[in-house]
Amino acid sequence: QVQLVESGGGLVQPGGFLRLSCAASGFIFSSYWMNWVRQAPGKEREGVSCTSRSGDLTNYATSVQGRFTISRDNAKNTVYLQMNSLKPEDTAVYYCAASTTGCDRCEFWGQGTQVTVSS
Numbered sequence: 523q524v525q526l527v528e529s530g531g532g533l534v535q536p537g538g539f540l541r542l543s544c545a546a547s548g549f550i551f552s553s554y555w556m557n558w559v560r561q562a563p564g565k566e567r568e569g570v571s572c573t574s575r576s577g578d579l580t581n582y583a584t585s586v587q588g589r590f591t592i593s594r595d596n597a598k599n600t601v602y603l604q605m606n607s608l609k610p611e612d613t614a615v616y617y618c619a620a621s622t623t624g625c626d627r628c629e630f631w632g633q634g635t636q637v638t639v640s641s
Contacts, residue, residue: 524548524630526618531635534608538639542603544618544632552576555621556594556601557628560614560637570616571603572625581625586612608639 530542542558557572571582571592580592591604601618616637619628 526620526630526632528616528618528632528635531616531637533638533640535641536608536610536639538608539604539606540608540637542605542616542618542635542637544601544603546599546601546618546620546630549620549630551599551620552596553622554630555624556592557619557621557625558592558601558603559617559619559628560612561617561634562611562614565614568614569625572621573601574624605637608637610639613637613639 525547527545534540555572555574558570559567560570561567570586573580573592573594577594589607594601615634617634618632620630621628
């Protein structure tokens with residue numbers, strides 16, 4: 523069955539960094555755009571970043587532009603999110619999700635990993 527398993531979340535101080543990973547199985551990974559989406563307590567879900575099937579195209583939310591980098595390794599069926607210069611407002615549950623169409627309407631979702639930025 524389809525699985526997306528995120529890892530790499532945790533507690534980090536402001537200005538710190540984390541690298542999230544999402545391991546995919548049960549579908550043809552290279553045929554899907556991959557997305558990172560986050561949801562903070564009491565807030566709506568927010569698209570953070572997405573990457574095309576081959577990884578040659580990427581898109582970022584304005585709030586993370588210049589600090590976060592998305593990448594993928596189709597040989598390993600894994601997508602990554604490198605998060606630098608973290609801010610308290612980056613605190614959220616981060617989900618990876620797969621889409622056949624692009625940076626929205628994702629068909630498959632992971633369970634999420636908690637990222638907390640606090641001193």
